[in-house]
Amino acid sequence: xxxxKFMNPFVEAAAEVLAKEAGATVERGTLSLxxxxxxxxxxxxxxxxxxxxxxxxxxxxxxxxxxxxxxxMMGQExxxxxxxxQSGVAExxxxxxxxxxxxxxxEGFDAEISPPTLVQGxxxxxxxxxxxxxxxQLKTEMGDITVHLALRESPPGSxxxxxxxxxxxxxx
Amino acid sequence: MxxQYLIPFVEAAYEVLKAxxxxxxxxxxxxxxxxxxxxxxxxVIISLVGDIEGIVFYGFSNEAALGIAxxxxxxxxxxMNGxxQSGIAExxxxxxxxxxxxxSKSGFQSTISPPTxxLGxxxxxxxxxxxxxxxPLTxxMGRITIHLALREALRQGxxxxxxxxxxxxxxxxxxxxxx
Numbered sequence: 001x002x003x004x005k006f007m008n009p010f011v012e013a014a015a016e017v018l019a020k021e022a023g024a025t026v027e028r029g030t031l032s033l034x035x036x037x038x039x040x041x042x043x044x045x046x047x048x049x050x051x052x053x054x055x056x057x058x059x060x061x062x063x064x065x066x067x068x069x070x071x072x073m074m075g076q077e078x079x080x081x082x083x084x085x086q087s088g089v090a091e092x093x094x095x096x097x098x099x100x101x102x103x104x105x106x107e108g109f110d111a112e113i114s115p116p117t118l119v120q121g122x123x124x125x126x127x128x129x130x131x132x133x134x135x136x137q138l139k140t141e142m143g144d145i146t147v148h149l150a151l152r153e154s155p156p157g158s159x160x161x162x163x164x165x166x167x168x169x170x171x172x
Numbered sequence: 173m174x175x176q177y178l179i180p181f182v183e184a185a186y187e188v189l190k191a192x193x194x195x196x197x198x199x200x201x202x203x204x205x206x207x208x209x210x211x212x213x214x215x216v217i218i219s220l221v222g223d224i225e226g227i228v229f230y231g232f233s234n235e236a237a238l239g240i241a242x243x244x245x246x247x248x249x250x251x252m253n254g255x256x257q258s259g260i261a262e263x264x265x266x267x268x269x270x271x272x273x274x275x276s277k278s279g280f281q282s283t284i285s286p287p288t289x290x291l292g293x294x295x296x297x298x299x300x301x302x303x304x305x306x307x308p309l310t311x312x313m314g315r316i317t318i319h320l321a322l323r324e325a326l327r328q329g330x331x332x333x334x335x336x337x338x339x340x341x342x343x344x345x346x347x348x349x350x351x
Contacts (some may be wrong), residue, residue: 037257037289037291040295046217046288047219048218048219048221048285048286048288049285050219050221050222050283050284050285051283054285054286055285055286056285056286056288086298086300087300087301090298090300112221112222112283113221114219114220114221114225114226114227114285115219115225115226115227115299115300115302116300117217117219117227117297117298117299117300118208118296118297118298118299118300119290119295119296119297119298120208120295120296120297120298121211121292121294121295121296123292124211124290124291124292124294124295125289125290125291125292126288126289126290126291127257127261127288127289127290127291128286128288128289129257129258129261129286129287129288129289130258131286
């Protein structure tokens with residue numbers, strides 16, 4: 001069961017991060033719940049969450065939007081979706097998700113995020129299987145970003161919810 | 173990437189495929205790939221988070237995926253429908269889960285994410301700064317390729333948000349000072 005309470009942290013995080021990194025104003029568009037597999041946008045950034053909340057977060061955007069965002073982020077004009085641009089978009093997904101998990105942890109759900117993966121290629125089917133997805137459209141002046149949240153609370157007593165042990169780091 | 177992360181996956185894949193589908197697998201030559209991965213017909217994506225972090229892809233040709241799913245479920249499947257997808261995703265889940273248990277025995281605790289399925293050939297998946305070790309497995313069912321993009325976690329950066337902030341010793345020890 002997808003949970004709507006997980007949505008707001010992501011929308012807030014996206015708005016904050018996009019405003020800060022790319023100077024974009026974000027407006028929330030349509031919201032829907034999808035159960036079938038999604039057809040990918042030109043670019044999809046994929047991250048997983050593990051912990052008290054588990055699942056997958058997908059950010060879909062067009063190459064045009066990605067290039068505009070990255071150009072703003074790095075203060076340099078990008079015309080081609082090269083390695084640096086890919087890294088920039090993936091990092092944006094990483095920062096938004098990281099920021100959202102901090103917000104989630106304030107509400108009592110600790111989760112860790114995986115490194116981002118970038119999927120390129122339109123019309124590929126991405127399925128999150130038994131996770132229904134909350135789909136939020138984020139409108140910015142640089143184009144739309146679609147956020148897919150396939151998240152659920154980890155079942156109580158499940159391993160993934162429990163085996164998180166706070167780590168101690170030795171400072172040098 | 174160190175070989176010690178790789179062996180658990182190869183072992184787990186071999187054991188699970190043998191137990192679930194009863195097909196023996198031959199391991200092909202390993203290679204290290206720094207470029208993006210061009211997807212096969214069916215791809216299962218699972219992330220690892222913890223002492224070892226990164227992403228594992230299981231790429232299947234359509235025949236291999238259908239053959240394995242049919243054999244797992246004991247039913248003849250002719251297309252990658254929901255049931256077949258679920259079966260293949262579960263296979264990836266079981267292999268990765270088993271590999272993570274093996275890894276934890278050698279002292280690396282990691283948690284795995286739920287699987288994501290990618291259907292469609294020719295998409296590009298980039299793991300960015302993670303180089304991938306490619307393990308091809310061949311069987312009479314068709315080709316299966318395991319891609320491992322893993323590294324030991326950079327704890328300081330990755331989990332900074334989850335660290336406990338040490339309390340300043342002066343604050344607790346001197347309650348009576350001001351009163």
